[in-house]
Amino acid sequence: MDEVSDGTAHDESGSAVYFDGKSSRRRIVRLAFASALEIMEEGALPVRWAYDDLRQADSPAGILRVSCLSAPALARLEIRDAALAAELTSRCVRLTENRLGGRAITKIVGWSVAAVASIVMVVLFGIPLAADRLAPLVPEAFEQRLGEASDLQIKAIFGANICNRAGGQAAFVKLLTELRQAAGLNTDVQSTVLATDVPNAFALPGGKVYLFSGLLAKAQNADEIAGVLAHELGHLKHRDNMRGMIYNGGSSFLIGLLFGDVTGSGALIFASRSLITASYSREAEQNADTMTIEVMHKLGRSPKPMGELLYRVTGKEGGHNLSILASHPLTEDRLQRMSAEDRPASGPPLLTDKEWAALKAICSAEKK
Numbered sequence: 001m002d003e004v005s006d007g008t009a010h011d012e013s014g015s016a017v018y019f020d021g022k023s024s025r026r027r028i029v030r031l032a033f034a035s036a037l038e039i040m041e042e043g044a045l046p047v048r049w050a051y052d053d054l055r056q057a058d059s060p061a062g063i064l065r066v067s068c069l070s071a072p073a074l075a076r077l078e079i080r081d082a083a084l085a086a087e088l089t090s091r092c093v094r095l096t097e098n099r100l101g102g103r104a105i106t107k108i109v110g111w112s113v114a115a116v117a118s119i120v121m122v123v124l125f126g127i128p129l130a131a132d133r134l135a136p137l138v139p140e141a142f143e144q145r146l147g148e149a150s151d152l153q154i155k156a157i158f159g160a161n162i163c164n165r166a167g168g169q170a171a172f173v174k175l176l177t178e179l180r181q182a183a184g185l186n187t188d189v190q191s192t193v194l195a196t197d198v199p200n201a202f203a204l205p206g207g208k209v210y211l212f213s214g215l216l217a218k219a220q221n222a223d224e225i226a227g228v229l230a231h232e233l234g235h236l237k238h239r240d241n242m243r244g245m246i247y248n249g250g251s252s253f254l255i256g257l258l259f260g261d262v263t264g265s266g267a268l269i270f271a272s273r274s275l276i277t278a279s280y281s282r283e284a285e286q287n288a289d290t291m292t293i294e295v296m297h298k299l300g301r302s303p304k305p306m307g308e309l310l311y312r313v314t315g316k317e318g319g320h321n322l323s324i325l326a327s328h329p330l331t332e333d334r335l336q337r338m339s340a341e342d343r344p345a346s347g348p349p350l351l352t353d354k355e356w357a358a359l360k361a362i363c364s365a366e367k368k
Contacts, residue, residue, distance in 0.1 A: 016079045020047075021072030029077075031084055033091060039077065049077075054092045064088065066095065143239070147206025154210070163193040163213060168362025171355040175222060176209065176229060178350055182298045183233045183291060191229075195363045199313045203232040205241050213363045219309055222351040222359070226299075227292050227306025227338075234291025240284045285329055293341045300347020307331075307338030 018029040018039050032038040032046075037054065039047040049068040057076065059065035064085040065078050079085045089095060155162070163169075176191045189207040199215040209232050211225070219225045235241055296303040314331045329337075351359065 016077055016081070016084065018047075018078075019074065019076045021075030031079075031088070033087060037088065037091075047071075051092045052094055054088075054095055055097065056095050066092075144206035147204040147208050150204050151208050154204075158194045158196070161195040163195050163363035165358075165362045165364060167355075167358035168193070168360075171351055171359040172211070172362065174355065175226060175350055175359070178299060179226060179230050179233055179295055182295045183230065183237060185233060185237060189233070189236070193362050201228050201232055203236045203241060205239075207236060209233070209236075215309075215313070216360060216362070218313055219360075221305060222349065222356045223296070223301050223305040224309035225359075226301065226350050227296060227303055228309065230292040230295040230303075231288045231306065233295070234288035235284065237291065238284065238287055240288070282329065289329070289334060289337065293338070297341070297343065299350065301345055301350065302342045303338045304335075304342040305338075307335035311335045 015028050016031055016039075018027045018041065019025075020027065027041050029039050029041045032040060036048040036050050039049065049071060053069040053071075054066050055069065057065045057067050059078070063078055063080055065076055066088070067076055079088065172191055172193060176189065180189045185207070189209060191209045191211065193211050193213055193216065195213045197214040198212050199218055201209070201211045201215055203209045209229060211229070215228065216225065292306055293303045296306075310331050311334075
């Protein structure tokens with residue numbers, strides 16, 4: 001019987017599957033077509049969906065799946081009976097209104113590609129430029145607090161590995177003091193040797209310099225270590241660590257957006273890591289090498305030993321990386337530059353033989 005003007009429902013045979021959007025329970029229901037679609041489940045009150053509110057959703061072949069604008073967002077009705085589907089479709093003139101056509105999908109894909117390209121361009125060009133502009137504007141007090149916070153974390157990790165043998169520590173302080181004064185840095189610079197086989201050194205914001213015993217063990221004289229420390233002081237003076245933190249934090253945040261990390265946790269991880277790994281740009285490394293040359297010349301010493309130490313640690317790198325693509329100058333290039341700046345010593349040794357021996361033994365146990 002067709003629907004009449006008094007609102008009598010046309011009850012169709014067959015069943016449908018209904019999800020109310022509040023639970024995952026699958027409900028078998030009957031449908032009735034009155035002034036609105038009635039969804040009837042045994043033992044429950046009918047649910048009424050206005051025809052103009054119904055929209056077709058994606059579904060497998062042979063199934064008509066619809067949602068309702070006025071129902072819970074996850075509510076769905078699935079109709080497998082062809083007659084029921086045809087009856088409902090005939091009454092819903094707006095059923096396919098929100099379905100995406102080919103042009104709409106193409107437009108969405110196009111905008112998505114444009115958005116990704118924009119983020120990539122900002123990561124590659126915008127953030128480095130912003131980091132260069134912002135780093136000099138960061139208050140020194142803030143940089144100092146950041147360095148102190150990072151220092152606490154490093155001590156928590158390496159606390160048992162801090163080398164503090166008195167004679168070695170005194171020699172280390174003497175060496176760093178001479179370098180600091182020659183570099184024109186203030187008295188906030190502090191130094192610590194950590195017992196680890198990794199041959200490395202790095203500086204934290206605010207003036208904390210760490211030297212790993214693995215690098216000290218490979219050094220043959222005080223000038224080699226002095227050159228490396230002068231290099232790290234160059235990063236401090238140019239505020240490269242703060243610049244790197246801004247860059248790594250900002251770029252990782254944007255990259256996180258591409259992969260759904262909108263909480264910013266990725267930015268915090270990358271920013272913290274940058275303080276320790278000290279992965280500076282090629283230009284920053286060259287500028288820090290320039291600081292080594294200037295400081296060693298001012299002290300009447302040669303910068304060449306630093307290049308010799310780095311070459312001893314890494315060996316020749318040219319066979320592994322293209323120089324133009326490396327994030328830092330190749331070791332052989334640095335050795336060549338330092339060798340070109342080699343001059344006969346015109347100043348006193350930075351450490352006496354006894355002091356150098358004490359620094360080499362700074363991680364040894366104290367004799368009782």
